[in-house]
Amino acid sequence: MTTTTVNGKPTALPDDPDALLIDVIRDGGLTGTKLVCGSGVCGACTVLLDGTPIVSCLLPAQAAAGKSLTTIEGIGSTGLHPVQKAFMAHDALQCGFCTPGFIIEATAFHDGWRATKGTATPSREEIAAALSGHLCRCGAYEGIYRAVAEACSGRFDGSDPIAPRLEARDKVTGLARYTVDIQHDGQLEGVILRAHVAHAKITGLDLAPARAIPGVAAVVPLLDDDNMIRFVGAPIAAVAAKDRHTALKAIAAITFKPEPLPAVIGLDAARRDDAPVVFEKKDRKRAGNVSEGAGGAPVSWKGNVRGPSAPFSQKAKQAKSWLAEARQQGNPLLVEETFRVSTQQHASLEPHAAVAKFDGDQLIVHISTQAIHESMEKIAKRYGLPHDKVRVIADHVGGGFGSKGSVGLETIAAIELARAAKAPVRVAFDREEELSVAGYRPAAELKLSLLPSTEGRLKALSLTAHADTGAAVNSLIAGLARLIYPAEAKELVDFDVLSNLPPGAPFRGPGGPPMSFALEQAVDEAALRMKVDPIHLRKQWDTDPNRQRLYDWAAGLDVWKNRKPAGSQTGRYRRGVGVATGYWLYLWQTGSSVELAIKGGRIVASCAVQDIGTGTRSVIANTVAKAFDLEPQDVEVRIGRSNLPPGPGSGGSRVTASVVPPTLLAIDKLKAEIKRTASRAPAPGSNAPWREMIAASPDIAVSAKRQEDGEPPPGVRPALHEAGIMGRVFGWVLRLMNHMVVGAGVPSSVQVMEVEVDTWLGHVRVLNAYTGLAIGKLAAPMLARSQAAGAVIQGIGYALYETRETDPSSGHILSGSMEDYRIPGIADMPKLEVHFDEAGFEHVPGGSVGIGEVATVPTSSAIANAIRDAIGVRLTEIPFRPDRLVAALKGRDAA
Amino acid sequence: MSVAVTTAKPTAKPAPEFRAGGTDFSERRRSGVSQGAPIDISAAGSKAITWDADGAALIGALATIATIATDARIAAAYPGIAASAQGLATPQVRQVATLGGNLAQRSRCWYFRRADIDCLKKSGSTCPARSGNHLYGVAFDLGPCVAPHPSTMAAALLAYDATVTTDRRSALTIAGLLGDGSVSHADHTLAAGEMIESIALPAPLAGERASYKRAISRTYAEWPLVELCARVVIADGRFQLVRLAAGGVAPVPLRLTATEVALSGKAANSASIAEAAKAATSGAKPLPMTAYKLDLLQGLVRDVLERLSD
Structure with a gap:
């Protein structure tokens, strides 16, 4: 038997030649090392082998024989490493799932740098090259640059810093436990058998051969009751076994007969008259849902096309006739274009995962979820259990971005396997499942016509969206164009085009970025034709008070004032500057409750909410600390447990606006209760009276539920009011069905992007990004900045790199690895300026609304406008890859 | 992803494969694309770079890409080799990936890399990329398979007229090692069990x-x-x-x-x-x-x- 040394401890290595180092490390309980891509691309599994960073997901375990391994748990075990301190201080992390890998690499870089260069500061380029083998989906790159630079320069050699993110220390030391890290005694591993054909009826499903395999504890069917397969990767059955290897062997033993049916793949094929139909009329309710809210009014279907859905149109006929007239007259101001956006995968680094365990009649489920409380309710309903018999737990969630908002297959499979096996079961998607069947923002074709009036106002707008929703419905893209730029008439029509592809899902501002991609390019084009400044035109057309202030900020930027005339450059490298606008709804969730208690002289805040990297703990801690003159770390925040007071889901950018107001109410109640129960008043002249009173207080608890907002100032209205009566109806439905309220005031963003296009190699680089945000007061300023930066880099991914690739006939997802699904790396992060305009939400208790979605809506369109500015050609399809750039420059259609 | 494969596969025992750094092999093994058992060779050959009197280098097949990327004498004599090594994969992969492994790695074609799709490199009869999605395919269509060769080092060695010695053959050119592109079932001409031992670079030209x-x-x-x-x-x-x-x-x-x-x-x-x-x-x-x-x-x-x- 061979051995290695792990963090100084001798450890036996398995003889199995297939054993990989990561499994030895994680099976030994060191779960700070994360498995993400499994192909050496993302770096989350990086460990030090004799001091050198290597990826443990690809290294045979035997390669470590006789060597010394250091995992994240071994870094800073006797005191934090300067890199760890710098990551904490600069908030160089969000969900934290990639953080251990980055820390390992950065400590090796730091130690080598200090040994040869002392306390010199490395450049951005040097840091980027060193960390080029790591990916972060939240987009914490800006903080990482600062952290590594300052750690190298010696700024963090001293005492431990105070982190703006409450749980930062657990994340930089690898101690933060995610769902995939849960390991109960006797826990089994669950694996899902999936279809490899796009359309078939399954008969003769025989699970017995799998059950007969030694080590298999349970096999459950997962086919829907119509026994239909409608996409490659559709679930058929699941197996729980003593280990993954056995489970994989077992699912391969399951037999069935697929009766193949004609399949149709993608937007264009599914719209043809002769296309095979994916959902017959009786099966339509089986389709998934790509939106965050409930579905609206009933919508007609024709074949695979669901629609038109046009509740937000306004004088649609008038719009049509004006546009037709302008077309006929050859009106030079009429902007008409067809845009295409591509499918964007969430690519959360922690996969969809659940660990289910029955403890007597109590079901305990750890889920990587964006909705603790709602998941508990849904699981209880599905399995007929009382709420108090279901406990959902998520201490840390490795990213979600919209894909983890409902009770997913991983959870259902884990629960059913655990019940059948009478043992705890973990189900964690592998990377290919994550990048194929775990949801995505649908691609879309967007036909747009925009007509300014002779007086330079916006007269008519028509936007028709066909969304490539796979086996799902309810896309809303075109309709969102109603809530910005009032016009005399708008025709806004949405269609879902269903095909034999996995179902889409909500993704960060769902239809917002696609809508912006079309509309903001059209407004830009109109400004070019009208020969007016694009910011000036937006200021004229857009009446929103928040955005008016952001336009003034943008217009004052040097990069905007000094830009070259559009399309005037001829060299190899051409620079351009573009602007775009975005908005999102201000949403909060009714019933969101927060408990504040004093326990043992310490203040404890509790809420069944989750932190998916967005900073919920810090938002609550900051709010409480401020009211009692404490430091945030003096407040214990308990979240991530469904048995706490009900909290909101992390979707629709609603968490901050749902939890801060009841926290403020609870603060008032707690203050009164502290005073009421105090045995004596604080010492006269005390400079920390609340601290003293809390320390001396008996154990008490109060709670409060989200109150209504105050009266907004005149002219400040909910975004939906732009859409007249239908908007109000939509608002009522949201409140009744989804417990979400669309509040007054519109969270807004204006972004200015400077790009450089390499016309020889078709390469686009975003050099500088300026993002102006009106989202009210900042509940956690540094974390808000991190979110803003992350939203920009995710938008850059959408604009430049990310797209799902499929086989056009079989429906296989070809981009199922992180080599072929390309998310941005640290070197792709531009220099960033974030401007927060904190006014506009004074009627909201606390004054804060959400940031996650609004901050990413205009990024792709600002980049598109910047490219147009640089090269004089407008590209209408993202991602703007090299193949598309060189084709556009040659006036050729890209493939 | 765990995928149901309904068509019966040939039951012949898959051939074992050499494993050096394992960076390519491990991924194929995990995904199920490659079924052959590994034969570890990481201690079975040279990782040294040696120089003859004329200034020509001989690189052991097990030299890591990181070694080649950072070796000062390689950078001075063969800057194109050093730059190619610096440009491929990620720093962590370069630390363990070897030159021999880089030359013998398998195709990156996304059809080849899926266990549930047959292709010419997996005893299938057609190339699904040719009729399907070949966005990253070849632009010089020289054979039935449309996947480009994945080895960055092979291109660099071709530019330098390097030759390859295996345990069975010596002084193979890169074309001799990889073929002319018309053969599609493999990514190189190595016979079963044939191992790359070293790569010889001619002395650099003056200036x-x-x-x-x-x-x-x-x-x-x-x-x-x-x-x-x-x-x-x-x-x-x-x-x-x-x-x-x-x-x-x-x-x-x-x-x-x-x-x-x-x-x-x-x-x-x-x-x-x-x-x-x-x-x-x-x-x-x-x-x-x-x-x-x-x-x-x-x-x-x-x-x-x-x-x-x-």
Whole structure:
């Protein structure tokens, strides 16, 4: 038997030649090392082998024989490493799932740098090259640059810093436990058998051969009751076994007969008259849902096309006739274009995962979820259990971005396997499942016509969206164009085009970025034709008070004032500057409750909410600390447990606006209760009276539920009011069905992007990004900045790199690895300026609304406008890859 | 993903495979694409770089890419080799991946890399990429399979006229090792059980310069759309030697001989480079989705040669 040394401890290595180092490390309980891509691309599994960073997901375990391994748990075990301190201080992390890998690499870089260069500061380029083998989906790159630079320069050699993110220390030391890290005694591993054909009826499903395999504890069917397969990767059955290897062997033993049916793949094929139909009329309710809210009014279907859905149109006929007239007259101001956006995968680094365990009649489920409380309710309903018999737990969630908002297959499979096996079961998607069947923002074709009036106002707008929703419905893209730029008439029509592809899902501002991609390019084009400044035109057309202030900020930027005339450059490298606008709804969730208690002289805040990297703990801690003159770390925040007071889901950018107001109410109640129960008043002249009173207080608890907002100032209205009566109806439905309220005031963003296009190699680089945000007061300023930066880099991914690739006939997802699904790396992060305009939400208790979605809506369109500015050609399809750039420059259609 | 495979596979016992760093093998093994058991060779050969009196290097097949990327003498004598090694994969992968493994790695084609799709490299009878999605496919269509060869080092070694010695054959050229692109069932001509032992580089020419660049969409860590390793000797402002080896465009690395010939004796300036770059695509036969690679190839020729002419 061979051995290695792990963090100084001798450890036996398995003889199995297939054993990989990561499994030895994680099976030994060191779960700070994360498995993400499994192909050496993302770096989350990086460990030090004799001091050198290597990826443990690809290294045979035997390669470590006789060597010394250091995992994240071994870094800073006797005191934090300067890199760890710098990551904490600069908030160089969000969900934290990639953080251990980055820390390992950065400590090796730091130690080598200090040994040869002392306390010199490395450049951005040097840091980027060193960390080029790591990916972060939240987009914490800006903080990482600062952290590594300052750690190298010696700024963090001293005492431990105070982190703006409450749980930062657990994340930089690898101690933060995610769902995939849960390991109960006797826990089994669950694996899902999936279809490899796009359309078939399954008969003769025989699970017995799998059950007969030694080590298999349970096999459950997962086919829907119509026994239909409608996409490659559709679930058929699941197996729980003593280990993954056995489970994989077992699912391969399951037999069935697929009766193949004609399949149709993608937007264009599914719209043809002769296309095979994916959902017959009786099966339509089986389709998934790509939106965050409930579905609206009933919508007609024709074949695979669901629609038109046009509740937000306004004088649609008038719009049509004006546009037709302008077309006929050859009106030079009429902007008409067809845009295409591509499918964007969430690519959360922690996969969809659940660990289910029955403890007597109590079901305990750890889920990587964006909705603790709602998941508990849904699981209880599905399995007929009382709420108090279901406990959902998520201490840390490795990213979600919209894909983890409902009770997913991983959870259902884990629960059913655990019940059948009478043992705890973990189900964690592998990377290919994550990048194929775990949801995505649908691609879309967007036909747009925009007509300014002779007086330079916006007269008519028509936007028709066909969304490539796979086996799902309810896309809303075109309709969102109603809530910005009032016009005399708008025709806004949405269609879902269903095909034999996995179902889409909500993704960060769902239809917002696609809508912006079309509309903001059209407004830009109109400004070019009208020969007016694009910011000036937006200021004229857009009446929103928040955005008016952001336009003034943008217009004052040097990069905007000094830009070259559009399309005037001829060299190899051409620079351009573009602007775009975005908005999102201000949403909060009714019933969101927060408990504040004093326990043992310490203040404890509790809420069944989750932190998916967005900073919920810090938002609550900051709010409480401020009211009692404490430091945030003096407040214990308990979240991530469904048995706490009900909290909101992390979707629709609603968490901050749902939890801060009841926290403020609870603060008032707690203050009164502290005073009421105090045995004596604080010492006269005390400079920390609340601290003293809390320390001396008996154990008490109060709670409060989200109150209504105050009266907004005149002219400040909910975004939906732009859409007249239908908007109000939509608002009522949201409140009744989804417990979400669309509040007054519109969270807004204006972004200015400077790009450089390499016309020889078709390469686009975003050099500088300026993002102006009106989202009210900042509940956690540094974390808000991190979110803003992350939203920009995710938008850059959408604009430049990310797209799902499929086989056009079989429906296989070809981009199922992180080599072929390309998310941005640290070197792709531009220099960033974030401007927060904190006014506009004074009627909201606390004054804060959400940031996650609004901050990413205009990024792709600002980049598109910047490219147009640089090269004089407008590209209408993202991602703007090299193949598309060189084709556009040659006036050729890209493939 | 755990996928139901309903068609019966040939039951022949899969052939074992050599494993050095394991960076390619482990992924194929995990995904189920490759079923053969590993034979560890990481202690079975040389990882040394040795130099003869003429200044020619012999690199053991087990030398890591990181070693080659950072070895000062390699960088001085063969800057194109060093730059290619610095440009591939990620820092962590370069630490364990070997030169021999880089040459013997399997295709990156996304059809090949899925266990539930048959293709010519997996005893299938057709190439699903040719009729399907071949966005990253070849632009010089030389054989039934449309996947470009994945080895960056192979292109660099081609530019340097390197030869390869195996435990059975010696002095194989890169073309001898990888074939002419017409064979599609394999990624190289190594027989079962044949192991690469060393790679020999001829002594560098007096005054030669070299460079490497890949065209990708992001900044780092991406398989090349097109890549180019170039060597030049410039005297009196004129090209005395031009060697261009391109990857990412054909089933094997390609010498761009038409451009080499066009530049021979020409002034080392951007005008002559731009003119000769047009010849880089001679003989190209792009697929419906890969015409862009020819633009990128011309762009790379101009980029790299202009930098070398500075």
